[in-house]
Amino acid sequence: MIDIKKLNFNYGNKRRPLFRELDCQINAGSIVGLLGKNGAGKTTLLKLMIGLLFPDGGTVNVNNYEPGKRQPAFLEDMFFVSEEFYLPGISIANFIKANADFYPRFDGALLQRLLKDFELPETESLQKLSYGQKKKFLICFALSTKCRLLVLDEPTNGLDIPSKSIFRRILAGALDEDQLVIISTHQVKDVENLIDRIIMLDSGQFIMQKDLFDISSRLHFSTSSTAEGDDILYSEMVPGGYKVITSQANGSSSVDIELLFNAILNGNEKLKSYVQ
Numbered sequence: 001m002i003d004i005k006k007l008n009f010n011y012g013n014k015r016r017p018l019f020r021e022l023d024c025q026i027n028a029g030s031i032v033g034l035l036g037k038n039g040a041g042k043t044t045l046l047k048l049m050i051g052l053l054f055p056d057g058g059t060v061n062v063n064n065y066e067p068g069k070r071q072p073a074f075l076e077d078m079f080f081v082s083e084e085f086y087l088p089g090i091s092i093a094n095f096i097k098a099n100a101d102f103y104p105r106f107d108g109a110l111l112q113r114l115l116k117d118f119e120l121p122e123t124e125s126l127q128k129l130s131y132g133q134k135k136k137f138l139i140c141f142a143l144s145t146k147c148r149l150l151v152l153d154e155p156t157n158g159l160d161i162p163s164k165s166i167f168r169r170i171l172a173g174a175l176d177e178d179q180l181v182i183i184s185t186h187q188v189k190d191v192e193n194l195i196d197r198i199i200m201l202d203s204g205q206f207i208m209q210k211d212l213f214d215i216s217s218r219l220h221f222s223t224s225s226t227a228e229g230d231d232i233l234y235s236e237m238v239p240g241g242y243k244v245i246t247s248q249a250n251g252s253s254s255v256d257i258e259l260l261f262n263a264i265l266n267g268n269e270k271l272k273s274y275v276q
């Protein structure tokens, strides 16, 4: 679905390129979490994938299209929910009327269901909605397009606690097997148990590209009263003890993405061989 080869990119005003020789393949049928520190280049990478920015070297291929060419057949099959967005001063119903036809697989019945789940009023002017309500509307619309590529930049930013649970439920339930969702986020707790692959960016490189299943079959995440022990690969103090990562020996555990992220960014050498 997405094939990135030797991607180089520089904003032009920077001495060092942001990306150097990035390679990445992502298949349809998955929800991918794109993680990285502030400024690592997550939004930039997403924009390169959807053709809002152009590579300086190498290639980006999505569904056999070169995104930068912005061909109609490519654009009608991808939807980008940006972190910052503008919505016009028209009602939800009129927005749907004006935009749904751009997407051949648009599912109006699904949209009505999702709007109900998020309790969004169809008659309300989009500009009168709060930031979180606007975000929820865009997420609903994105899912209803049924585009094969859905790119969500910080989708849970601005969502209240119940809406985050609804987001997880509807995302898990509204996808078809030929779709790919890429979620860039700092709110890793919001996407835990939802994403099935992690891609981590740091200093212009991918420092991890791994399926959650692979990680959970090789690493074990738990809490412990001590951080001492030969089998402990990484630990972090928390109230009442430690969160620890050990090599997998005692059954599967769910992956603590935040702990893993900190461990990898701290350059934990012991862990590297498990996640590369």
Ligand SMILES: Nc1ncnc2c1ncn2[C@@H]1O[C@H](COP(=O)(O)OP(=O)(O)OP(=O)(O)O)[C@@H](O)[C@H]1O
Pocket (backbone or CB within 6 Å): 011, 013, 018, 036, 037, 038, 039, 040, 041, 042, 043, 044, 045
């Ligand atoms: N339009 C631009 N012109 C010049 N430099 C830019 C531009 N947009 C982003 N950058 C720079 O590129 C780098 C990556 O930015 P980007 O927004 O892709 O990071 P990010 O990982 O999405 O960050 P965050 O987590 O803070 O949203 C940063 O150093 C940023 O200053």
